[in-house]
Amino acid sequence: MVKTGLEVLLTERIDLLKEKRVGVIANPSSVNAELDHIVDLLYRHPDIRLTTIMGPQHGARGETQDNMIEWEDYRDPVTGLPVYSLYGKARKPTPHMLKEVDTLVFDVQDVxxxxxTFVYTMALAMEACGEQGLEFVVLDRPNPIGGVQVEGPVLDPVFRSFVGLFPLAIRHGLTVGELARYFSGECxxxxxxEVVPMKGWHRDMFFEDTELPWxxxxxxxxxxxxxxxxPGLCLLEGTNVSEGRGTTxxxxxxxxxxxxPDHxxxxLNCMQLPGVKFRPIHYIPTFHKWNGSMIGGVHIHVLDRHSFRPFSTGLALTMAYREQGPGEFQWKEPPDEYEYDKLPIDILLGNGKIREEIEQGESLEQIEAGWQEELEAFGRKRQRYLLY
Structure with a gap:
């Protein structure tokens, strides 16, 4: 079984937190292999003085269920400690939030x-700690979709937002600890x-290979x-097609x-996209887009994760929905993700070029060729920050 940075911290690197006032950025995924939460583990530890809890989007305890729902500060009913929202009035920890902190710990599962957005909460917290002269500790966790493959365009800084602050490929193939190193070294x-690495994780692992609880x-x-x-199906958030919210x-x-659905x-199946098959379906979303209406579409079944290319598949699917409904398909209008001018699809793609190529009728292969050079450059750059 893989040992996460949290478990390595508590068994081998407790010196990082001894005699320090400790803050933690956490959410429901911040657990050890026995499902004990980091807040409880640090609060009960005799050598650690936990003073402050912070949470990213969806809350420190996972309170907000829908997308883009801000939440407010509160006091933790178990520990009595303050819980500060980093997805409300502030995205970046303020001096007031950090006033009782010497070392801020980040322990959140990325995808x-x-x-x-969680990795940008981490980046802004790193920045705040740098400004206040505080230590920042990242407890590393697995990249659940593996650390080998990288895919998709690299963000154009003109399109930076809270769903893309820095020049990463859409599927970046990095762990949170490696991302912290990348943000420090490149951004x-x-x-x-200080990054506390995992033990036993290998880049070709998917999450089930770790034997950790999901x-x-x-x-x-x-x-x-x-x-x-x-990494691919999220593109549908930038359209009027349901991305499956409101379903199981x-x-x-x-x-x-x-x-x-059959057409x-x-x-899509005739395209012979690697590692995937599409099944026709009908469903009625219980909330979000097309709530309460019968709609037709597909269920994507990944047959071979190692050959599957999620971003290219999501792009092909988006293009197919547009072709099926030239009068009905629409790009979602702003505002979205706190961007009030640019189209949400461009914010997600990290550029305006790909949408324009779709509108001009270019093929998937032509569009894919357009990002290969920047992707290869990103792949070379990321090598310097790999821990495994």
Whole structure:
């Protein structure tokens, strides 16, 4: 079994926190192999003085279930400690939040896609600690979709947002600890950084290979399967197609009212995209897009994770939905993710070029060729920050 940075910290690196006032950024995924939460573990530890709790999007205890729902500070009913929101009035820890902290610990499960906001909460917290002269400790966790493959375009800084602050590929293939090192070394996020690596993790592992318990890091990533497809299927958030929110299989299921599921599945399966097959479905979302309406679409079944390319598959699916409903398909209008001018699809893609290429009728292969050079450059750059 893999040992996470949390377990390594408590068994081998407790010196990092001894005689320090400790703050922690956590969410429901911040547990050890026995499902004990980091807040409880640090609070009960005789050599650690836990003073402050902070939480990212969806809350320190996973309170907010839908996307883009801000939450407010409160006092933890178990420990009595203050819990500060980093997805409310502030995205970055303020001096007031850090006034009782010497060392801030980050222990949150990522999902391996550039859009996921937790790593930008980490980056802004690193920046705040650098400004206040505090230590920042990242407890590393597995990239649940592996650390070998990288895929998709690299963010154009003109399109930076809270779903993409720095020039990463959409599937970046890095752990949170490696991302912290990348942000420090490549993106100017300076602080006194310490990463506690895992033990036993290898880059070709998917999450089940670790034998660790899967805790949904956010409400709509309930399973490892949803994390596997998320780097591509998240693109549907930038359209009026349902990405499966309001179902039991978000991001694996998708659909819209104008779709003939059999025609769509046949078209996609004829493309012979690697490692995947599409099954025609109908469903009625219980919330979010097309709530209460019968819609048609596909359920994506990943047959071979190692050959599967989630971003290219998600792009192909988006293009197919657009082709099936030229009068009905729409790009979602801003605002979204606190961006008020640019189209949400461009924010997700990290550029405006790919949407324009889709609108001009370019093929998937032509569009993919357009990001290969920047992806290869990112792949070379990331090598310097790998821990495993």
């Amino acid at each position: 391996g896609a550039r859009y996921y 100017g996020v300076k602080c006194h950084l 805790i949904p890091p956010s409400p709509n990533i309930p399973t490892v399967e949803s994390a596997v497809v998320y 299989r978000p991001f694996e299921m998708s659909g819209a009212p104008w779709v003939n 769509l599945a046949k078209k």
